[in-house]
Amino acid sequence: MSVTLRDCLKLPSLSLGKVIAGHKGLSSIVTTVSVLEFEDGMEEDIMTPNELLVSALFCLKDDVDAQCQFLRKCKHNGDVGLVLFYADMILGNIDAKLLETADLLNFPIILLPGKDMGLKYSDVIGDVMEAIFYDRKVNHYFVSSTIERLSQTPEAVRTPSLALQIASDYAKASFFLCDRQYHLIASSFWPASNYLNFEIVKEAFSDDPFTDHTVVKNQEDGVFFRTPFVEKDDSTLVLYAASKNEILYSGIMSEVVEIIQLFTALWHYNLNVSTKEAVIPALFDGKQHLVRHICQLTHLKAELYNEAMIAEVRDFTPEKEIQSFLAEVRLLFAKSSIPLIADLHGTHVILLYQNEMAVKNKLLEEDLKEILNERSFIPFYTYYHTETLFEELGKFLREYSKVKNTARGIYPHKKCFTAEDMRYALRILDLHNSVSAEKEYYCNLLRPVLDDKDIDLMLTLSAYLLDAASELKKASEILFVHRNTVLYRLNKIKSLLGFDLAKMPMAYDIYVAVSLYRINEQNA
Template sequence: MSVTVEQLLKLPSLNRAKVIGGHRGLSKVVSSISVLESTDPGVLVDEVFPQGEFFGSEIVITGFLNSVDNVPLQLANIRRLAQGGEVGLIIFYVGVYLPRIDPRLIALADELDFVLIVMPEGEATLRYGEVINDVMGCIYRDRAESSSVVLDVLAGISALPKRLQTVNTALKILSDRVSASVLLCDASFHVLNLVTWPRGIEGDVSAGFRAMQSFPPPGGSAVCPFVPDSRMYRMSLAADGGQQMELLLIKAGLPFDAAALGQVMDATRICINIWGRRHGEIAIHELVRAILQDEPLKMHRLAEIFHVDVASLHEMWIAQSHQEDAKERFQALLPALREYFVGFPGSLIMDVYGGRLLIFMGTPQTQQEAERMSVSVMGTVAPQLPDVVFCRCSGLQNTADVREAYLGFRENLADAMRIYPARRFYTWGDIRFSRECRLVVQGGEAALNACLSPIVPIQKDSEELDLAETLSIYLLDGERSVTLTSNLLHIHKNTVKYRLHRISGLLGYRADKMPELLDLYKACAVRRLM
């Protein structure tokens, strides 16, 4: 979890405070607290937030002590604080030094979703230090209890306006979260982004880094020669766009452990993938990764950023080809496929993951609509990838279901294709059934014989008729249609009818009778696997 403005209001020093503006910002994450008493917003522009960069996620304390009668300056400071990424303002000494809160401040706070909090009015004994201690204690406790650097970084950046959602902003949040300086470099150690902790030592770190002749080995660490009592950690990473990068951390005090370094690297990779490409195809790839890896918290954070209603996604469609360039071909087809789905109600995610085309969506209104859509997808893909197969996984309720379906498809598609060799379209039910059949084959002779027992009578028939094969095609391929079965076998329909009549006689029941059909169907499928 990350501490929000709303949670801070429950602290002892703030539980009598009132929120008077910017209520929509109560869910914003707070990384720190600071005090500001400035009359000149130009100071904020030139010194506190240079070049309009993010330097915030702080909540700020003020009494407007130097501008108690200058509402335009109060407004200008609030606007600049919000632009710098600060989340809100705690105003002290209303009715003591500051006569009142001008309604224009409240209107501006509401416009900017910038939380405006007023301490109890008329009390001169209030102290900044009490709030500062309470807030920082809450933040440090939360960080000590939270094991997810990734979620904290995503929570911090997702609440910011889009103009502040950049790699550099994300690295600043990361730097504050782990109390370390962060250097992101290309493969030749040219610095792409530099964020120092504490702030203000950029010159020393930059000069010291340029003077280095050697670096720690990948995944290793060494004493940092230019920051006292600190170590430098090096991690090599590759973004999904193919860039090879080096991530270096400089941390004083307690060292990083392997788990923390893994979290830092994961957070950095996600930030590069998303904000390095400005919400492009690589960015949505991170959301798909979180869904398939069953990481619901990370998934929901990313979904907030991309404005995707994940709860409405109950279908996953998968297309797979064994051609060597399948990934590239699927990628090239994405624009055309997205164009086809324009106007589809609800959220929709389309990506190429693990060399497969994945489409997540809500359940189509009718089976006919789903079939029409899947045929259109296949019609777009098949000319480019003739061996493509397609699977529709329906009724998925959560990320665990999605992950199970994806892994099940990946691991059992080959068996499904052996059981249903004439198909190009499969369902999640087909995949699950294929997995059950494989378990029978692997379960030992007794289990195998028990499963195959329903078709033993027709395999013992003395007539020179391939009754078992006819039954298999009738049930598994021919959809229990005499016409379709005759076409698949290239024989007359009357011949199929004769064979089915003979099969029924040997079995003692019609081949399409329920519930006997269930065991008969599975026996034919297992027979094919063998």
């Protein structure tokens, strides 16, 4: 089994400390330890999955907001916890805002004795790394451990490149994944900043015909490996690697291949770049060079596509049902002669198509909504429209993956969402994760209603504003009470708040406050 944060707490150096926040994150896997004392060293586009950080926060000791932002960056980058040294000497005291942020992020803070200057960073690093090395020595589970780590990462960053990065950390080698025509799909380097030109690795095998086994070449730049393999759709991919040590061997190459195969099967990643559907994961990963190659190879005209529809799929839905749905949708678009790219990606069915706002497009969208609403395995779906779809979709898909549960939490009865709904949900999520004065303002805004003995008031306010779009009749239907009962409760709420729910600008503030309340309750 992998070493978790909970396991690390039993080590001699960390047994002296205590977890002061983020207790829900103690099951996270730890694979390495790093010291971080300089805030400028944090780049948001560099993933460091499963890394435990050691710090005294010296650079941030006088700025609580910067400390909170530090934790958010760490969480975003894949770090799993913070071991806090010398708190009494450096910070003086630990602000409640920092603890609240850690709890919101499920990011454990392990506080070591604050005045013990005899306890060194190297004590913790040595203990944790020794536990990790021992675990690897007695347990050989690289494949299952990697899949488990990937399952713990946010969907927005779970890509083949991340899988290869984990492999690079394990084998201390650089990896390149491509097709038979050498079109690069994903890559990772060891160390991360040590860029290696793929052309050098590829050329080393120029005189060797493709075989179904690993070929090894000893070169001046290191030892190069090549392993072809077949994906589930019978397409052939090739894994290359470059190593300057003796850790990597053909057995690890086979394990990395197995990880890629499991990754594509579990999270429905289409890596067959000879098909137009492969443009969807390429857009998600933000790999514009690969998008251009797929468009050229499959004769796709990016300018024809200006609308995307993302349908969420329930867990454990039989793939047969999903493929039947896709076949019906493809037939619908084919009958209207409208360009379509449709595929299952992760937990979504994604459709990319042309919407000219003509009559036939409106009729098609009505038919599409009818098909979507008939499918019980699709709880909700989202539309996204832009004339530069292939340039902007990747960013939106990653944003969508981050906020879809928040949007669903705000509007649990809603099935059809828009891009604007998702952007609003992102604002509420950012508010929820903050410890700002703005968040406090919105939380306090509803205090008179929450403090009232009538527990139905908050339920009514939420249903009226968020579920019924401020329609009295619809709110009464949702709440299963008479229209006059809803009206009575709303008048009481108006009296308690001192605001008219229909008059701007306070109407918007109350709307935001109720949205935030729902998310706070959901995550309580």
